[in-house]
Amino acid sequence: MVNRQVGTYTVPTLNISNCVIVTLTDQNYVLWKNQFETFLAGQGLLGFVNGSISVPQATVTVTGTNGTSSVRPNPEYQSEYQNWSRTDSVVKSWLLGSFAEDILSIVLSCTTSYEVWHTLANHFNRVSSSRLFELQRKLQTIEKKDRTMAVYLRELKSICDQLASVGSPVTEKMKIFAALNGLGREYEPIKTTIENAVDSVPGPTLEDVVPKLTEFSRVLSA
Incomplete structure (x- = not known):
């Protein structure tokens, strides 16, 4: 298993199926999320879904010797964006590949791994209260x-x-x-x-x- 270092994160090459064995369904979001977070954190890629590794910016702010700031084109933008985009695509494909078929429709319009992650969180947070009540009622009766x-x-x-x-x-x-x-x-x-x-x-x-x-x-x- 070899990862090539790019910037502050790595472009992954491993097969996630060896590490994340839970398929996301309507009934196991918390279990799936915990396993996926652990895996991404271990690969140094959790920032792609929690937002701490953001899209590279086309401009940079430079502070001059007199203390004034100016905005200039980022000379590394093209290479940084290519590396970020390629890694984000891998993370997104990992996410999609761990979903049951009916879950895929929830994230159909998402373009980045961050959007996929937070769309899922919003969806399952809405249904968790009613599902929790239903399961507790079943346990009691x-x-x-x-x-x-x-x-x-x-x-x-x-x-x-x-x-x-x-x-x-x-x-x-x-x-x-x-x-x-x-x-x-x-x-x-x-x-x-x-x-x-x-x-x-x-x-x-x-x-x-x-x-x-x-x-x-x-x-x-x-």
Whole structure:
């Protein structure tokens, strides 16, 4: 892997698919953003999306010996702009290549990586509040009913994962309470046992109680 140094940043040549493995969808923006920011920062290219590496200017301000300032053509403008434009195009292509197909339409009119990044931020900030409310409601109202314990817990874990992806991770204690809350009265014995253990130190995780719930469900079904 070789990067050629140009100015204060590098023109990248590596394959991003080896570093960013999350595809951006409607459900995982925070997770995708964190991974992409880490990758760009490691390459010295985060400035292209946060605006700190801006488009080179065609003019420069020069201060004379008498303290007065004047604007003059930037003699390095052409080479600086070519290097900036080429690197920005690579960063933009990385971004677009990590999107699910339905996300591409959101940034269709964007011309730079900065525009792509901030258009995404504006879009997901608008939808995050309503999605957060929807997921929290699902977590509070999920019920096992006549499903198998495995299917029920799989859905609960999926909701928790989605909450984490929008920046609202669920504590292990709340995961356990949500799992127990969705069980019927026939599960009262195991619910009481698990509830009594929740405040122990260290407390159990959802993964710790899954075998207990699964075994109790198996016994009920026998």
